[in-house]
Amino acid sequence: MAVAAVHSGGIAGHIHPEPQGFVRRYVFSLDHKIIGIQYIITAFVFFMLSGLLAEAIRTQLLNPNGGFVAPGTYNEVYSVHGSAMVWLVIIPLLTGGFGNLVFPLQIGARDVAFPWLNMLSFWIFPVAGLMLFSSFLMGAPTAGWMEYPPISLQGAAGTSMWCAAIFLVGVSSTITGINFVVTILKMRAPGMTFTRMPLFVWGQFATAPLLMIATTALAAALAALFIERQFGVPFFDPTKGGSPVMWQHMFWFYSHPAVYIMILPAFGIISEVLPTFARKPVFGYKLIAFSSMAIALLGFMVWAHHMFTSGLAPFLQLPFMILTYIIGVPTGIKIFSWTATLFGGKIHYSTAMLFAIGFIGLFTIGGITGIFLAAIPFDLHVHGTYFIVAHLHYVLVGGSLMGVFAGMYYWFPKMSGRLLNETLGKIHFWLFFIGFNCTFLPMHWLGMLGMPREVATYDPQFTFWNRFESVASYLMTFAILIFFVNVLWSIRNGRRSGPNPWGARTLEWQIPSPPHYYNFKHIPTVYGLPYDFSQPLPYKGLEEELTDSPPPVAAGAH
């Protein structure tokens, strides 16, 4: 096969000497799996910090006149909460984290195309994260994760730190994007044509160009805001001839694609977990893969649906409304296909599967409210209210974060060689599922009835539901604590998983858990899609992977 010839050589072709010493292995590692785990651990640390901020928000909102923290502090709290959750938690977990950990294994590669760049992009990330949190020391940003000027020009010094920090995470994302695109294009095992790639790889393949292209617009916007704040060059200040709306265009030209950065990899996770536990192929493989690409492309053409109240001319707004509706079609295709995947299955309820099914149920709600929001007359009512907060948490928590949890329960054995505890996992799922819905569902009607977002105090008529949400959010936090306990306990005491505890069929499960640093002793050859459970595995050349035989030519190449 011609493809085979092209892909068997190159970087994937030889095995490097094993890295020696703790620092080389676990700190400045070049191994995509270790880097992936580093991303995951770091992101979860930031997740705990921004989760604490979330609880501060909910505690403040227990009472209509606040009182937990001063309004100024409150604004800092939710601004850093949102920024950190987006840029330090969800994006790194799904791209640098699970992306690095899983997809090179799934395409039968020994590493990503540029391991040094990979290490660099990881190490930028914790530095940027610490910078973001350090902004609390100098007056953190207060204008939300969007930091619209001119108000963000008035923000304390921490706002400039915010610009710098987000700029750096952006650099890290861009590098990761380039790395992943090249890896997927150039380093697939022989025979792994595009139509044989696992759907998680498709998810990353659709995401990586977004990381590369969209993030550059954000970088430009951040640089301009930083320069204006520090050196007074008026990009955005209208009293000096700048345009505040320009920031919104640049920001959303990034941030709408960014919402797909935060969901396409999660779609990929769900598309792996469902067939494995339903014991049948994912329904409509081609359409699922195709719809990811369609969403990624359309995602670049809808940014102004965040700006329907910003004073754009009506004829400019119309195409954004219609194109946003159209994104609902490929999104719907995915949801229907996943649901159909369950039909006729033999479903095993592992925690990963619960999270995957929960994902479909909750993400769909966020997808539908997203279509509502694209309707300009409705958006003119609820823009800037708690309805938006509800929508974005249904897609980002009910969607992306549930996807992350599904991925954690599913691939934890691949990372550690041990299973997470399933009983704790199920408690985690149910408490989280209930807590999440009770926290965010009422926000829909609060927003429609008149509660604006980003407020430290609110109209007393909304007290009941706000208290209800706050209490529910504590339940959610408790569920997440159980998850952390589970992880910490299972790393040492979890049941040993063996190479393939779930009977899964993608390549990463055909090698030991955790895999050797070189992944595959011999790069396998791929003969088909992995998902048909009635067929033998479509791989050749894996015979030695689970034996004790040494890897061929372990030294030398460089």
Place this chain on the structure above:
Amino acid sequence: MVTAVLAALAVAAIVFSYTFPLERYLPAAIVTARQVDDLIRFMSATGSALYIFVAGYLVYFAIAFRAKASDAPDAIGVQIHDNRKLEFWWTVIPLIFVIILSVVSVRIWYEILLEPENGLVVEAIGHQFYFSFRYPQINGEVTDEMHLPLGVPVTLNLTSADVIHGFWVPAMRLKNDTVPGLVTTIRFTPRLAGRYPIICTQFCGVEHSEMDKQVLVIEDKPSFDRWYKGWQQKNARVSNALPGVAGQAIPLQGGDVAAGKALFSQKCTACHKLAPFSQTLVGPGLEAVLHDPAHPDLVNGKAANPADVASILENGYTGSMGAMPSASSNGLSPQDIANLVAFLNTLK
């Protein structure tokens, strides 16, 4: 069987969507608010019906196809890969739905856009941390409540004196940002008397949360007129100065015609001719701009009066012909503006 149950639930959701007494929770203060409610009902009906089917089948499949204790541990499901027909339909039906939704929402949006243009012109200006209002015959600004007469179409121009605010009246189901340097317009017709909170929906600073204390009062014409007279008297001595973008007032009195004329040929003739309105260069011709009976209104529903011309000079303007720079980017001081207005006022 399952399909029947789901269909029944979907019908229930549709009935609920169309009978829910929305206006009991949130009155519909303007005419188009009820159209937005229609859209909400339509979307809620279709959205919840769709959701009931998706979630219903999801839960049903999840229960019906669980692996049972009697299954062999390595039992597998039915190996279905795809189904062209199904995939065709669940691509096409959503597409049809997208078309229907587009039609429905564009129609309602047009109702909002096509509200009469010749209504009472009111201006709302966002400040940290309140809104002020300007009315045609009231000097200066009204700073407590915003009053509007019942049944009279309104053209509301929005701008800001400092940062971006959001002007939202939930009972109107309508909002727009107040953007410094930009005048945006919404038009509507009040239909229900009452007092409705005005809420800021763009974060604007420490006291943003407090920016929900002002109200819009919709009342019958006689009450409105009394209120209006009251403010006319109260503000009789207030100068009609405009708040500049930087908070600097623009004094319109004492403009120097000659200086204005000189300035006009320096700063304005690149885009405007001294010719009738229709003779466009980049912007319209400005001959007799303040006294042209054919053009009682300026761009954006502004009246052809000195204050509004000054505000265009001050804030710039972006419209169908292109963008006119604001005073700051054109290098105009408040005195320059006064001079220019004085000059334009002499063109008859």
